[in-house]
Amino acid sequence: QSLLTQPPSASGTPGQRVTISCSRSSSKIGSNIVNWYQQLPGTAPKLLIYNNNQRPSGVPDRFSGSKSGTSASLAISGLQSEDEADYYCAAWDDSLYVVVFGGGTKLTVL
Amino acid sequence: QVQLVESGGGVVQPGRSLRLSCAASGFTFRNYGMHWVRQAPGKGLEWVAVIWHDGSIKYYGDSVKGRFTISRDNSKNTLYLQMNSLRAEDTAVYYCASTSLFPYAFDIWGQGTMVTVSS
Numbered sequence: 001q002s003l004l005t006q007p008p009s010a011s012g013t014p015g016q017r018v019t020i021s022c023s024r025s026s027s028k029i030g031s032n033i034v035n036w037y038q039q040l041p042g043t044a045p046k047l048l049i050y051n052n053n054q055r056p057s058g059v060p061d062r063f064s065g066s067k068s069g070t071s072a073s074l075a076i077s078g079l080q081s082e083d084e085a086d087y088y089c090a091a092w093d094d095s096l097y098v099v100v101f102g103g104g105t106k107l108t109v110l
Numbered sequence: 111q112v113q114l115v116e117s118g119g120g121v122v123q124p125g126r127s128l129r130l131s132c133a134a135s136g137f138t139f140r141n142y143g144m145h146w147v148r149q150a151p152g153k154g155l156e157w158v159a160v161i162w163h164d165g166s167i168k169y170y171g172d173s174v175k176g177r178f179t180i181s182r183d184n185s186k187n188t189l190y191l192q193m194n195s196l197r198a199e200d201t202a203v204y205y206c207a208s209t210s211l212f213p214y215a216f217d218i219w220g221q222g223t224m225v226t227v228s229s
Contacts, residue, residue: 035214045147050211050215054212099157101154
């Protein structure tokens with residue numbers, strides 16, 4: 001069973017830098033390609049990072065993605081109150097032919 | 111503008127069927143794979159199914175395999191999800207999503223449609 005593990009919660013103060021990790025249990029998850037989504041309360045998810053570290057047009061450069069080995073990370077610098085949301089990592093598992101989502105991380109801006 | 115609009119949700123009894131639709135506009139629907147993703151109340155995101163741009167290949171999550179069928183009509187720019195033998199655990203908001211930017215990266219999402227399975 002393929003799995004992506006995220007911490008259930010994270011927090012930071014305005015202006016701070018926070019990181020959210022996403023650990024993969026399967027080495028066959030999409031050749032290491034991880035995507036990140038932001039879900040504000042009561043809204044549909046939004047693509048934040050694709051292909052490990054690419055930002056779609058319109059996503060501020062405060063958001064960055066990286067990968068190392070079997071883990072990926074989302075970093076948010078210059079934290080703002082509007083960043084308070086749920087964040088999900090996801091990847092295509094090309095051995096099981098499914099998309100796997102992490103359990104999600106609830107980010108609180110203190 | 112680029113848009114996905116889901117419809118067809120509602121309250122249904124366990125064991126019954128429901129069909130969701132997702133109308134696409136503002137982009138070349140027939141060129142891209144389409145997915146369904148769901149979210150149970152208070153829970154995280156769960157991938158449901160994918161269909162290739164031409165409908166030739168379909169994959170499903172384990173929890174819906176054999177009960178749900180994804181399909182598309184490129185002439186109508188519409189994606190469908192036929193849900194049979196519904197269970198209480200299928201209760202969720204169902205989103206359709208497109209991968210126009212990069213494979214398996216959902217860059218376009220609908221607003222979601224709520225499905226409640228209850229007697």
